[in-house]
Amino acid sequence: MLASASKARHGLLEKAAIPHCLMASGIDEERFQGSDALKMVEMLAIAKANAVASKLASKAQQIFPYKKITSILGCDSVFLFENEIYGKPRDANEAIERWERMSSNSGFLITGHALLFGSSAFNCQTEIPFNRALQKVISTRVEFVDLSHAQIEKYVSTGEPLECAGGFALEGKGAMLISSICGCYSNVIGLSLPWLRKAFLKAGLE
Numbered sequence: 001m002l003a004s005a006s007k008a009r010h011g012l013l014e015k016a017a018i019p020h021c022l023m024a025s026g027i028d029e030e031r032f033q034g035s036d037a038l039k040m041v042e043m044l045a046i047a048k049a050n051a052v053a054s055k056l057a058s059k060a061q062q063i064f065p066y067k068k069i070t071s072i073l074g075c076d077s078v079f080l081f082e083n084e085i086y087g088k089p090r091d092a093n094e095a096i097e098r099w100e101r102m103s104s105n106s107g108f109l110i111t112g113h114a115l116l117f118g119s120s121a122f123n124c125q126t127e128i129p130f131n132r133a134l135q136k137v138i139s140t141r142v143e144f145v146d147l148s149h150a151q152i153e154k155y156v157s158t159g160e161p162l163e164c165a166g167g168f169a170l171e172g173k174g175a176m177l178i179s180s181i182c183g184c185y186s187n188v189i190g191l192s193l194p195w196l197r198k199a200f201l202k203a204g205l206e
Helices: 007-015 037-063 092-102 149-157 173-177 185-189 193-203
Strands: 071-081 084-086 106-117 132-144 178-182
Touching: 007 185, 037 071, 037 106, 037 132, 071 092, 071 193, 092 149, 106 185, 106 193, 132 185, 132 193, 149 173, 173 178, 185 193
Parallel strands: none
Antiparallel strands: 071 084, 071 106, 106 132, 132 178
16 A cells, blocks of 8 residues: 555556555645654655554545555655755745756755555454554755756746656656766655565565
């Protein structure tokens, strides 16, 4: 179960052929805002996973599409630029202002991961046994190309930057604006598949 409505994370799991379903956590992310980006995404990831676990426990028979579930994955991403945390831009003007700074510069896409699991699979007739957790915060350095003001405005006008942490989507049009990446590629999209593979193995999940 992916504790998110993120199309990007959903797409990553689909391409990796990992069976899953989506459920938005519904948590108030404003409660977790702070100056420590790593701590913030770590707390948000586990909070999202726990929120979905609670939803399943209270409404499983009404909303749960599969008969069994083995784990819940929560993730949260921010972009750290010059020690400033960038979530999704509030509007086009903020996105343009950020890109004026980010052009020919670099920052870090930081994603918190939390995988909840238990000793047995979820069954609608029993209590959800998600009593164990694996957590990891992963950072990937992203360097951007040199952009003119007109090019920035054109990209922001597509609407893509307004839907993404940092104001860019590696899996979309934003790929053309990135000159290099140092670290996990899929982490920049919102979920480290290499980490998830190791977590599944450590948790004893297929």
